Amino acid sequence: MKKYILIALVIGLINSTASAQMSVFKIDWNVGIPMGDMSDFIEDESYRGVRIGGRAWIYDNFSVGGEGGWQVFNDKWTGTQNVDGNVDVSGTQFRYMNIYPLMANMHFYLGEDGGVRPYIGTNAGVTFINTRTEIGLWAVSETSTHFSIAPEIGTFIPVGVAGAGLNIGGRYDMAFKTNKLDMNVQAFSFFLGFIFLN
Numbered sequence: 665m666k667k668y669i670l671i672a673l674v675i676g677l678i679n680s681t682a683s684a685q686m687s688v689f690k691i692d693w694n695v696g697i698p699m700g701d702m703s704d705f706i707e708d709e710s711y712r713g714v715r716i717g718g719r720a721w722i723y724d725n726f727s728v729g730g731e732g733g734w735q736v737f738n739d740k741w742t743g744t745q746n747v748d749g750n751v752d753v754s755g756t757q758f759r760y761m762n763i764y765p766l767m768a769n770m771h772f773y774l775g776e777d778g779g780v781r782p783y784i785g786t787n788a789g790v791t792f793i794n795t796r797t798e799i800g801l802w803a804v805s806e807t808s809t810h811f812s813i814a815p816e817i818g819t820f821i822p823v824g825v826a827g828a829g830l831n832i833g834g835r836y837d838m839a840f841k842t843n844k845l846d847m848n849v850q851a852f853s854f855f856l857g858f859i860f861l862n
Contacts, residue, residue, distance in 0.1 A: 686721040686777070688820070690831050692857030696735050699836075701847035705795070706739040706759050713853065717769070725773045730766075731787070735851070737761040745797065755799045763849065764792040765812060765837065773820075780821050783833075787814040791839040793849055810839035810849065820859055831857040 694713030698706050717731025737760070744754040771785030791812040796805040818833020832855065839849040 687862045688719050688727075688859050689862075690718070690731075690857055690859045691716050692733075692831060692855040694733070694735060694853045694855045696737065696837075696851045696853045698737060698851050700850040701841075702737075702761070702849045702851060705847065706737045706761055708737065708739045710735055710737040712736040713855075715765075715855070715857075719769070719771065724777070726770070727773070727785075728768070728770050730768045730789075732766045733764065735763045735765075735853070737763070737851075745799075753799055753802070758798040760794075760796040760798075761849075762794040762796075763837075763839070763851075765814070765839075766790055766792070767812070767814065778822060780819060782817075782819045784817050785815070787816065787835075788812070791837075791849070793839060793845060795845065806844060808842050808844035810842055810845070812837065812839040814838065818855070827861040829859045829861070831855070831859045 692715045694715060696710040696713050698709070713733065713735035715731050715733035717729055719727040719729030721727045739759045741757045741759060742755070744752050745757060765787070767787040767789030769785055769787040771783045773781045773783045775781040789812060791810045792807065793810060794805065794807045796803060814835050814837040816833055816835030818831060820829055820831055822829040834852065834854050837851050837853065841848050
């Protein structure tokens with residue numbers, strides 16, 4: 665029930681940008697690099713990530729908003745893995761991690777309206793994570809829900825027609841461990857995207 669309430673709040677924040685005096689819709693492509701505990705499960709970087717969101721300015725240099733996304737990590741690994749606490753399985757493994765963050769955010773901006781606007785901010789919310797390990801015909805899959813935070817830094821750059829531009833930057837995502845998934849899922853990502861100002 666809690667996750668449905670949070671989803672409704674984030675969607676409400678995104679929708680509120682449509683009626684704000686100044687708002688932005690954005691879509692970003694992300695390159696993710698596993699870190700910490702996560703890199704013990706998957707080492708390879710991921711070029712398959714997307715985030716969509718909206719922000720509304722409350723003051724000239726401060727906005728609130730929300731966003732959702734999807735990042736897919738995968739890796740091939742050879743060795744022995746413990747499964748269910750008392751079974752060891754050996755062979756070539758294909759490991760997958762699908763990460764779905766759903767977060768509210770706030771950001772502080774430098775610069776003036778219509779110009780280049782560097783920003784710093786933070787995101788907080790829930791992240792749904794599906795992990796899957798395949799060995800031959802055998803597979804183990806688990807889905808878990810995590811509290812997560814994601815500080816970020818970036819820049820809005822106006823380009824071309826009025827109201828359009830680029831969004832570039834980086835962020836650090838941290839989904840805290842749970843009883844279902846006993847690891848902190850951490851990744852650093854670089855992003856490049858498009859913004860549309862209202």
